[in-house]
Amino acid sequence: MRPAVLKTEDLTVKFGGLKALNGLDFELCEGQFLGLIGPNGSGKTTFFNALTGIYRPASGNVFLHGKDITGVSPNKVYGYGITRTFQRLRLATSLSVLDNLIIGNQRNLNFGIWRNIFDRKYFKSQLKEQTEIAEDLLRRFSPDLAALLLKPISSLSMIDRRRVEVCRALISEPKILLLDEPSAGMTPDETRALMDELQGWRAQHPTLSTILIEHEMELINKVSDTCVVLNYGEKIAEGKYSDVSNNPSVRAAYLGED
Amino acid sequence: MAANRLVGRPVSGESLIPMSQLKTQLVILIGISLSVIVLYGFLYLEHEWEIGLLLVTLPVAILLLKRANMLIYFQTAARMMPRFTLVSFVLGVLALILLLRHEHFALLMLTTVLLYVTVSLGLTIQFGFAGLVNFAAIAFFGIGAYSMAVLNHNFHAVPDLVIILFSGLISALLGALLILPILRTRGHYAALITIAFGILLRTFLEVNDVFGGPQGLKVDGLEILGWDFANSFPSVLGGGSFYMAYAIAALLLAAAAYLLTRLIEASWFGLNMDSVRLDEVASASFGINAPRWKITAFMVGNFFAGLAGAVYAAMSGFIAPASFNFADSLLLVSIVLLGGIGNAVAVIPAALLIVVLPEKFQVIQEYRLLLFGIVVILILRFRPNGLIPRGLRQYFTGSSA
Amino acid sequence: MDPGFFAQYLINGLVQGITYALVAVGFTLFFGVLDVIKFSHGDVLMLGAFTALALFLGLDQLSTPAWLSLTIMLCLGVVAMALLGALLCKFLVLPLKESPPLNTLLITLMFGSVIREGVRLFFPNGSNPKPFPALLPETSINWGNLNLRLDSVILIFTGAMAIVLTHLFIQKTRMGLAIRAVAQDEETARLMGINFNKTVLMTFALGSGLAALSGISTGLYYQEINFSMGLMLGVIGFSAAVVGGLGSIYGAIVGGLLFAFLQTLGAIWFSVPAYKDVFAFTVIIMLMAWRPTGLLADRSAERV
Numbered sequence: 001m002r003p004a005v006l007k008t009e010d011l012t013v014k015f016g017g018l019k020a021l022n023g024l025d026f027e028l029c030e031g032q033f034l035g036l037i038g039p040n041g042s043g044k045t046t047f048f049n050a051l052t053g054i055y056r057p058a059s060g061n062v063f064l065h066g067k068d069i070t071g072v073s074p075n076k077v078y079g080y081g082i083t084r085t086f087q088r089l090r091l092a093t094s095l096s097v098l099d100n101l102i103i104g105n106q107r108n109l110n111f112g113i114w115r116n117i118f119d120r121k122y123f124k125s126q127l128k129e130q131t132e133i134a135e136d137l138l139r140r141f142s143p144d145l146a147a148l149l150l151k152p153i154s155s156l157s158m159i160d161r162r163r164v165e166v167c168r169a170l171i172s173e174p175k176i177l178l179l180d181e182p183s184a185g186m187t188p189d190e191t192r193a194l195m196d197e198l199q200g201w202r203a204q205h206p207t208l209s210t211i212l213i214e215h216e217m218e219l220i221n222k223v224s225d226t227c228v229v230l231n232y233g234e235k236i237a238e239g240k241y242s243d244v245s246n247n248p249s250v251r252a253a254y255l256g257e258d
Numbered sequence: 259m260a261a262n263r264l265v266g267r268p269v270s271g272e273s274l275i276p277m278s279q280l281k282t283q284l285v286i287l288i289g290i291s292l293s294v295i296v297l298y299g300f301l302y303l304e305h306e307w308e309i310g311l312l313l314v315t316l317p318v319a320i321l322l323l324k325r326a327n328m329l330i331y332f333q334t335a336a337r338m339m340p341r342f343t344l345v346s347f348v349l350g351v352l353a354l355i356l357l358l359r360h361e362h363f364a365l366l367m368l369t370t371v372l373l374y375v376t377v378s379l380g381l382t383i384q385f386g387f388a389g390l391v392n393f394a395a396i397a398f399f400g401i402g403a404y405s406m407a408v409l410n411h412n413f414h415a416v417p418d419l420v421i422i423l424f425s426g427l428i429s430a431l432l433g434a435l436l437i438l439p440i441l442r443t444r445g446h447y448a449a450l451i452t453i454a455f456g457i458l459l460r461t462f463l464e465v466n467d468v469f470g471g472p473q474g475l476k477v478d479g480l481e482i483l484g485w486d487f488a489n490s491f492p493s494v495l496g497g498g499s500f501y502m503a504y505a506i507a508a509l510l511l512a513a514a515a516y517l518l519t520r521l522i523e524a525s526w527f528g529l530n531m532d533s534v535r536l537d538e539v540a541s542a543s544f545g546i547n548a549p550r551w552k553i554t555a556f557m558v559g560n561f562f563a564g565l566a567g568a569v570y571a572a573m574s575g576f577i578a579p580a581s582f583n584f585a586d587s588l589l590l591v592s593i594v595l596l597g598g599i600g601n602a603v604a605v606i607p608a609a610l611l612i613v614v615l616p617e618k619f620q621v622i623q624e625y626r627l628l629l630f631g632i633v634v635i636l637i638l639r640f641r642p643n644g645l646i647p648r649g650l651r652q653y654f655t656g657s658s659a
Numbered sequence: 660m661d662p663g664f665f666a667q668y669l670i671n672g673l674v675q676g677i678t679y680a681l682v683a684v685g686f687t688l689f690f691g692v693l694d695v696i697k698f699s700h701g702d703v704l705m706l707g708a709f710t711a712l713a714l715f716l717g718l719d720q721l722s723t724p725a726w727l728s729l730t731i732m733l734c735l736g737v738v739a740m741a742l743l744g745a746l747l748c749k750f751l752v753l754p755l756k757e758s759p760p761l762n763t764l765l766i767t768l769m770f771g772s773v774i775r776e777g778v779r780l781f782f783p784n785g786s787n788p789k790p791f792p793a794l795l796p797e798t799s800i801n802w803g804n805l806n807l808r809l810d811s812v813i814l815i816f817t818g819a820m821a822i823v824l825t826h827l828f829i830q831k832t833r834m835g836l837a838i839r840a841v842a843q844d845e846e847t848a849r850l851m852g853i854n855f856n857k858t859v860l861m862t863f864a865l866g867s868g869l870a871a872l873s874g875i876s877t878g879l880y881y882q883e884i885n886f887s888m889g890l891m892l893g894v895i896g897f898s899a900a901v902v903g904g905l906g907s908i909y910g911a912i913v914g915g916l917l918f919a920f921l922q923t924l925g926a927i928w929f930s931v932p933a934y935k936d937v938f939a940f941t942v943i944i945m946l947m948a949w950r951p952t953g954l955l956a957d958r959s960a961e962r963v
Contacts, residue, residue: 052543074542083544090540092533099651102526103533106545109526116525117518120654123525127653152650168544391761393768439948446696447901447947449764453698454894454940461933584890588772595765628776631769638766639751642758 002029005209006051006082006176011060013043013050013233020046022233023060028176033202033210035224035241037217039253043233044213045087048178052084053077064176079107083169084178087213089161093153097145097164100153101134104168137171140204142197159190163197170201179212183219191216195223217245229253282335286343289332294350298357300614301364309618337652340520348513355505359498365505369573371613372508373566378593378605379515380562385591386600386648387528388555389535390437391449394456395590398560400582401429402567404463407475407577418480422568429564430557437556441549456584463579474578477571480507487572504573511569515562519602522558524653531555532651585627592630595637598644608645663804672923673916674811674880677818680915681873682896683903684825685866690905691842692862695752695763699771700870701893703740703747705886706774707871708791708878709782711736715792729794736875737868744867745860752863753856771889779886788885791878814876821872825865826908838862842906891936898943904953913955918943 006028013021021043028034036044049055051062053074061070064080083104091100102109109130115122131149138145142163153161162182169177179198183191202208214220220227221241229237229244231253237244244250277285299312323329336343351368358364377395384390392398405425410418436455440447464472480487480503487503522528533541534548541548571577593612597604616626637644682704689697711732718728751770755763779785795810829835837858840848849855877892878884899918903910921942925935946954 054539054542074539075545075547078543078545086540090537092536092540094536095529095532096650099529099532102529103541103546104544106530111526116527117521120521124654150650172544389759389761391764439944440951443947443951446760446764447951449696449698449768450894450897450901451940451944453890454898457891457894458937458940462937465931465933585772588769591765592769625776625780628773628780631773631776634769635751635766635773638762638769639754642762 002031004028005030005065007063007066008051009061009063011047011050011062012058013046013055014058019233021050021057024230024233024235026228026235028209028211030209031206033212033223033225035220035227036211036213036230037215037220037227038230042230042253044230045180046233047230048084048180048211048213051077051178052082078172081172081175082178083172083174083176085162085165085169085180085182087180087184089165091153091161091165091168096150096152097138097156098131098134098149100164100168101137101171102130104171105130105133107172134167134171137167141167141170141201158185159194162186162190162194166194166198173205175207175209177208177210179210181213181215183214183216188216191219195219199223217241221245277331277335277338282338283342285331285335286339286346289336290343290346290350293347294354297351297368297610298354300610300618301354301358301368302361304618306619309615344513344517348509351509352506355502355509359502362499362501365499365501367614367617369501369505369508371609372505372512373570374590374593374609374613375512375605376508376515376566377563377590378597378609379512379519379602380559381590381594382559382600382602382605383519383522383531383562384555384559385594387523387531387535388552389531390552390556391446392452392556392559393449393584393587393591394452394459395563396582396584396586397452397456397459398429398433398563399567399570400459400463400577400579401432402426402564403477403571403577403582404469404475404567405429405564406568406571407477408469410478410572411475417482418572419482422480422565425568426561426564429567430561433560434553434557437553441552453584456587460579460582460584463582470578472579474576474581476576477574479575480504480569480572482507501573504569507569508566511565515565516602518558523602523651527551527554529651589627589630592634595634596630596644598646598648599642601644601646601648604644604646604648661804663802666802666805666807668923668927670805670807670811670815672919673815675922676916676919677815677822678873678876678880678892678915679895679899679918680822680912681818681869681876682892683899683911683915684822684908685870686897686900687903687906687908687911688838688862688866690900692838692859693752693756695760696767696897697747697752697863697866698764698768698893698897699747699774700767700866700896701889701891702771702774703743703867703889704870704874704877704892705884705889706743706778706874707736707740707867708874708884708888709778709789709886710739710871711875711878712789712791712884713782715794719792725792725794728792732794733872733875737871740871740874741864741868744863744865744870747867748860748863749856753859771893775886775889782886785886788883791882791884793879793882795879810879814880818873818876821869822908822912825869828865829908834858834861898940902943902946902950902953904955907953907955910953910955914953 004027006026008024008026011021011024011026012019024047026047036047038044046055050057053072053076056071061068063069064082069077069080092103110116110126115126135146135149138149145160145163145167148156148160153164156164166179166182182194186194198210202210212220212224224241226239227241227244228235229247229250236253237247237250296312296316300309303309303312320329355365355368358368377399381392381395384392402425405428406421409416409421409424413421436451437448440451463469469475485503487507488500522531530541530546531551531554533546534551538548589612593605593608596612597606597608612630616622622629682700685700686696689695689700714732714735715728718731723731747767747770751766752763755766782789795813798809800807829838837848837853838861840851840853841855841858845855848858873892874884874889877888895918896915899914900911901914902917903912903914918939921939922935925938926932929935929938
């Protein structure tokens with residue numbers, strides 16, 4: 001068994017009286033690709049927000065490599081090597097692809113006043129380095145994307161925006177990647193293309209662990225190693241897709257509705 | 259390779275025109291000369307019909323130049339050699355100051371424009387980059403002015419230049435104290451608190467005898483590096499207006515503020531500020547500490563305002579609470595919106611229009627707040643990016659940058 | 660402290676507090692339905708008071724009895740401002756729905772400044788304070804150090820009634836239901852067949868009408884109004900709404916009363932009257948930092 005990278009114990013998030021997440025125990029192993037499924041409002045995105053420090057859990061703990069990181073700020077979570085994408089894209093649309101990727105690579109930038117404002121020679125070399133990293137990443141992830149490096153996000157198509165958002169999450173070489181429904185707003189073909197690119201990336205980076213929130217059951221079936229099913233903030237099943245999809249309570253909660 | 263393109267040549271979606279270095283410099287010089295002539299017209303012409311004519315011809319001329327594809331030459335050239343452009347502009351305005359050395363009123367106006375440009379650049383960093391509204395710009399300008407008055411009066415031994423810097427610092431620190439408690443809250447709280455501060459500061463100054471109450475304070479003139487600003491031009495050379503030295507000081511201040519604004523914009527600082535403005539949640543998820551960048555922007559911006567206020571105080575020789583009205587803060591915000599949010603160059607023409615037009619047209623003087631209010635409403639409604647919208651972010655623009 | 664003085668401060672504070680609460684309810688309503696801050700609110704209040712004054716000057720020529728003048732002033736003043744609020748919403752706020760929230764804030768702030776300048780420039784002798792007619796009965800009772808003015812009591816009662824009626828309107832009527840639905844979730848409300856634009860316009864009309872009411876109350880109480888009175892009242896009303904919890908009517912009431920209480924406290928503590936506002940705002944800023952979502956609002960999380 002591969003070691004657990006991320007673990008939650010009894011994780012609970014409340015909004016007023018409503019428990020959006022209720023006592024969730026969860027484990028993610030190194031290199032695993034885990035599908036997170038469940039009906040609308042079952043707490044999937046809330047789970048991401050609790051992991052990344054946007055919401056503060058009411059109780060329970062989050063452990064990264066055995067270290068308790070419950071309730072730390074989003075900045076720190078990023079520093080620990082957890083990055084994410086958002087269901088409704090959150091790119092800076094008036095900035096270029098390059099700028100967005102550099103934002104994603106925060107922790108490798110030098111923020112000294114002298115090195116930024118006054119020593120412009122040094123800054124230029126830094127910029128050149130970041131540009132090369134970004135361009136290289138785009139080329140490896142999706143070759144056509146590299147040509148768009150200097151274009152503003154607002155001029156990109158939906159799938160390219162999704163790709164850039166994934167790349168922004170990948171550029172800092174995280175340990176854990178959280179993907180929040182990347183298929184939203186895309187055609188099945190586009191989704192498939194994106195997933196192929198992701199699988200290609202994972203082949204090159206075997207230690208990267210991924211959690212994917214997804215509605216398309218077929219997609220989960222195709223890409224994930226295991227899945228976890230949430231309903232009303234609780235885990236109702238976990239295991240291989242083929243097992244989970246036959247679980248009666250899952251069928252009742254989710255597949256029955258579909 | 260994009261990397262080479264990026265540092266070697268301009269980065270922009272617009273088409274570029276290849277030019278030799280000499281030609282580039284020539285184009286810049288022609289463009290700058292034309293701008294300085296227009297500036298001269300705005301400052302020197304007195305009759306309303308003259309200014310009116312200028313106001314009508316200018317847009318037509320700009321449009322014609324654009325049609326004839328001449329404007330793009332200048333834009334490209336200025337982008338290729340930003341430092342050469344800035345230096346030529348400063349020298350051009352310097353020549354203008356010498357030319358107008360006997361014109362008190364024109365010089366006073368020019369100085370006011372330049373000081374307003376400085377404050378507006380501060381607002382550009384706060385508001386245009388970091389997305390932090392500040393409706394108390396004139397209050398921070400006032401803090402700089404009062405600091406100058408008090409410090410200069412009490413510390414004769416300290417050089418004036420140091421006192422100006424201190425005035426800016428006091429402004430920046432007081433601003434930080436004001437905004438610190440609410441940095442993690444939603445954006446409109448900053449609006450609320452700066453408005454309250456902008457209104458209350460005047461009351462505070464009026465009831466405090468240390469600051470001269472409603473009557474205000476006298477301020478000593480400047481003396482920098484042995485140059486007494488009061489007799490600004492050696493009489494051997496024909497003498498000159500009292501305002502001349504202040505105009506030059508304001509010019510240097512505005513140029514320095516502009517340079518710093520551009521350097522901040524073209525660094526990771528500016529990138530992070532933009533990111534915080536555009537999406538705070540996404541920024542936080544990528545390790546950007548939003549409060550840190552907001553406070554940095556707020557302090558730098560108020561530092562500019564404080565410096566400008568200090569120079570203003572020394573020039574006026576006298577300051578009173580009534581000179582620092584909330585309405586003037588709105589006027590400064592109007593400058594930024596009219597020019598184009600986040601575009602540092604755009605505040606120059608915008609400040610010129612908003613400061614000079616009311617002085618030249620008696621009708622406007624009385625109605626200026628009403629008119630500019632309407633103009634800003636129309637801009638926000640129909641052209642939210644201003645007259646000269648900010649372009650894509652750029653880091654390096656010239657081959658020698 | 661002498662109980663008479665104490666009661667006096669209490670009554671004066673209540674009149675103030677109710678006025679602030681009326682303004683704060685407006686902010687809360689706008690924010691509830693549209694997530695916008697309408698900074699022209701205070702100036703609409705001022706314009707309401709000036710509209711009433713202009714009406715009075717006209718009616719005075721016809722030697723209308725005081726009670727009738729007052730009724731006409733109130734009705735027309737409130738209706739006029741409600742209309743203005745709806746127009747502002749239709750032409751300046753709704754069109755900017757998709758732009759950054761900052762732009763809405765700026766456009767309404769500038770609109771307020773246009774109203775302010777308009778009154779200053781076009782109302783006869785508008786830059787000076789204007790006497791406002793004392794139309795309420797001037798009877799008062801003295802108990803020791805307490806001077807209880809009948810008009811204070813009427814104003815407190817009217818303000819409280821207006822807030823209660825607004826609350827009932829929102830809780831009990833169909834339109835109120837629509838307002839609540841839109842405040843919950845715009846998209847769902849639309850799907851349920853609610854006319855979104857109409858609901859928002861209605862809300863703006865309601866809030867602006869309340870502003871006119873508080874403007875007229877202020878005029879009646881102080882018997883003087885001026886073109887810049889709205890600026891401070893708007894900022895105070897907004898602070899009250901924020902501290903109470905934007906989106907909650909109870910919060911607006913609590914915030915309004917709290918602000919008046921702080922000002923009163925400041926007035927007792929400091930010899931310089933100007934410091935009472937400085938004191939009140941300092942405490943309010945601290946409260947905002949401590950509880951950014953307000954004292955009463957439930958902690959709603961931003962959708963990510």
